[in-house]
Amino acid sequence: MTNDDLQFAHDRPIRMQQDDLLDRAGFAQRLALAISSWRNQESLVISLTGSWGSGKSSVKNMALEYLSVLKGCQVIEFNPWQWAGQDKLSSAFFEEISRVVQRKDSTEADKQLAKALRRYERRLNAGAGVLSNTAKWAPMLLGSALVTTALGTVAEGDAAQVTIWAVSAVSWLGSLAPWLKQGAEWCLSRSKILDQKVKDSELTLGQIRAQLQQLLSARDQPLLIVLDDLDRLSAEQLKAMFQLVKAHMDFANVVFLLLFQRDTVEQGLQRAGFDGADYLEKIIQVPFSVPAISAKQLEAVLFERLDAILSAEQQLQQRFDKGYWDQMFQRGMRPFFGNLRHVYRYASTLAFHCRLLRGTEVAEVNAVDLFALECLRVFAPETYAEMPRHKGLLTSSEPFARKDDPQRTRVNQVIDQMVNLAPRLHRPATRQLLQEMFPNLDWVFKNTHYDQTTQLRWLVHSRVCCDEVFDRYFELSVPEQDLPNSLLHELARRITDPEAFTTLLTSHEEDRQAEILQRLLGWVDEFPIEQSLTVVQTLLRAGERVGRRMSFTNWSPRVQVARLLRLFLERHEKADRSDLVIEAFSVCPGLVVMEQLLAADYAQRRKGDIGNFDDDGLENLKNLYLQSLRQVANRDPDAFLANEDHASYLYDLNRYGEGGEEGRRWVETNVTSSTRFLCFAQGQINRRTSLTGDSMTRTDYISPSALEQMLGLERCAEWAARLDLIELNEVQAETLALVKDALARHARGEASDKWSE
Structure with missing residues (x-):
């Protein structure tokens, strides 16, 4: 089988010994x-x-x-x-x-034998044709007779009787008319048979049998x-x-x-x-x-077919997990194959479905899962057809589902329902296949739970147990909304090229960026450790250019980049991590990612956990970050205030800088005009989203405590009064309104973190 020639396996019997496989x-x-x-x-x-x-x-x-x-x-x-x-x-x-x-x-003897056999057949079947045709005519003839007889019983008088006889005649002739031609033909054919019978009449059936016996006994x-x-x-x-x-x-x-x-x-x-x-x-x-057929022989034929399929599908070969395959076959698939016809039925469509889902550079599915699902599709089709209805349960992606006893009972009920749809003979194997393919349900069957790292590996290998890839196994294509494995593979390949990686990533919308980066978390182990410096530079560069918006279902892209970097750093010795980041930062300064790294490490330490960096390394990173931040802020205050992230940077200057008020001092020194104040105020705007029924409401607000911490409420009130005297555009007017709302809430004595509706 080549990449271009797709052939179905047939289950026709072999015709020659050279094709014997058993x-x-x-x-x-x-x-x-x-x-x-x-x-x-x-x-x-x-x-x-x-x-x-x-x-x-x-x-x-x-x-x-x-x-x-x-x-x-x-x-x-x-x-x-x-x-x-x-x-x-x-x-x-x-x-x-x-x-x-x-x-x-x-030979002449053969000809005599053939003639005797035909004579014997004619004798055995001579009466069958006559009886058969008579049976066809009888109902119509009898029907016509019954009609005229019934009329005769109720007719009175000579005129009536004459009429009945006329109707009777017409009835009989009418019923016979359609059969006259066919009857004539039948009579001719019967006459030939009878003629032949006359010719053969000199021999009885017993005599013909004796003749056959003599002719057959004489054969060599x-x-x-x-x-x-x-x-x-x-x-x-x-x-x-x-x-x-x-x-x-x-x-x-x-x-x-x-x-x-x-x-x-x-x-x-x-x-x-x-x-x-x-x-x-x-x-x-x-x-x-x-x-x-021995199990060994049958499996040899099956494995030969599967090897041929994998040889033709290089993408499926690349991530074929031999250990997972052995486990899946031995525990679940083996009982489905009892004879060669089972093997041929299975192989006939498996190659076709592998072709549909092989992808361009990498496979879009897990080969072992695809092999197992094809087993269900061929031998337990009703179970296979039922599975998409329970996607959320099978992939543990149902919203608000808890791992408790009621859910445990429900999972068992659904699995039992699907197993009972399989043919009785295949039910034990069907149950085992479902359990092997969906290890995320092991908490139900084995009381076993898996950490996030393991689940990320399932996603990297496109296991059917992952919500993100489940649909493609049943739609037999990559749904438009799915992330194709080829994209993830290409990004992983470009991880050592900062510009190429960032360009490809940012070519997608913000929400898509977050999904891509979430999926890439599972690919971290494949980032080349020997090119670690370039990998870190790539992630620092990407963090500066990806989106910053967070959604209900995902972290913001910049947070995901930082998570990606933290996972990659965990592959290195702890003492080497800060040096690696510092060296990369000197070439590609990335304040966004550096801020996330520091915030995450300090948060872990506050909880008593061990961070990603040792004490000296964390201190060095903090000092490098502050140094770069001061340079950016002081070099061009207008550009700094125009940066969407300047509020968090000012907060970091307060948190990590000298005396705890370095950010406030910078604001007091540099916010010297109405334009700069409006830029500063815009950086303090927060957005709160609430859901009411089917509608979603977004509300912008400024926290009074943030204004107090960074500039002071009195100074903010003074700037607000000045701005009342000048003409503002729509965005500036909205910003001023939010400042006034924050000052008013503070004046009413409301808690500093409350916001008006």
Whole structure:
């Protein structure tokens, strides 16, 4: 299989020994030798039984191939399933035998045998056609007679009787008219049969049988009649076929090879009024069963198919987890494969679905999960179809769901419901597959919980248990709203190129940036440790240019960049982390990320946790940050105040700087004009979002305590009074209104952190 040639696997029987994958050629050869050695004896009936897909027809084909080499018998294959009616079945059976016997290079004895067989068939079936056609005409003829008879019983008087006789005549003629032509044709055909019957009348049925017996006994080779697909026949057809074998073909040098699934045929004969097992025992003299397939042989064929699929899909190969595969196959998938037909059915569509989800540079799904889900789709389709309805539960992404006893009960109920949709034979394996594919439910089944790092790894490997990738397994494509693995792969590849990484990341909207960075958290272990300096520079650069807005469901992109950097630093020795950041910062100063790193580390220390940096390293980082911050603020105060982040930077100057009021001193020194005050005030604006029913309300406000801390409320009131005297644009007027609102709330004695609605 190549990347461009997609072929479906077929489950047709093999025809030659060279295609034997299960070492059954020896069995087939011994069967062929036994058949060819049956000469000048009574008839022999052999059965070859096995379940659906066990390889009965394949064994038969190999035996026939070997017989053709030996030239030890004449083979006649007859498939009764192709003939619908019982009368057609009998006629077709004898016609097929006589046709094969009288082949192109037949001997005179063969021609005589074929003629005798046809004579025998005509004798057996001579009356069936007459009875059949009479049965078709009788209802209409009787119907016409009944109508006229009924009218006659109520008619009175001569005129009425005349009328009734006229109606009767018309009724009879009318009913017969459509059949006149067909009747004529039938009469002609029957006359030919009767004529032939007259010619054959000098021989009785017993005499014809004796003639057949003599002709067959004189043959040097047995006649092998192969009847396949008997288990597909209806109960009545089964009855007719076995009666045909039992009653009419008990001749020397005739060997029957019957292929069927034993329990199916026994049940069919039971419906036809026989004791199935006892009836077969009376007819079949030599019963054989198809050799059992060892699990090792079957798995070898399956694995060969899977290896071929993976060889053609390089993207799926890249992240194929051998350990996970062994676990999934041994615990869940193995019981689904009982014969070669199961393997072929499974492989037929698996390659197709792998092609749909292989991605461009990397696979969009986890190969092992895809293999497992294909198992359910083929062998437990109702379970597979039910799974998307329970996405939230299976991926543990239901909002407000708690890991408590009621939820535990609910999870068990849903899993039981899906398992019970599978065929009874496959229910244990279906349950095991669900548990293997969705380890996030192990808290229910094993009381096991997994940390965030493990869950991030599941996401990196596109496991179906992750809410972010679940849909693509069932939609068989990457939904438009999903993040394709190829994008994440490309970003991971560019992590050592600060400009290329940042350009690709910022080409997406803010909300998308946050999702991308969240997903990249799981890729940190793949960032090249030998290029750590460049990786840190990339993240410092990206932090300066990504969005800053936070949503209900995600951190802001800049916070995600800082989280990404912290996870990457954890791969290094603690004493080396600050030096690495300081060196990178000297090339690519990133105040946004540096601020996040310091805030996170100090927050951890306040909780008593160990931060990312040692004491000396943290102090060095803080001093470098303050030094850079002062340079930026003092170099161009207008540009600094125009920066959306200047309020948090001023707060950091207060928190980390000298005396705890360095930020306030800078404001008092540099906020010297109405324009600068308005820029300062805009930096103090906060936004609060509230949900009421289906509507969302956003409210902007300024905290009085922030104004007091950074400039003083009196100074702010003075600036507000001055601004009342000048003309402002819409944004400036809104900012001034928020300042006045904060001053008014403080004057009313409201808590400094309250805000007006």
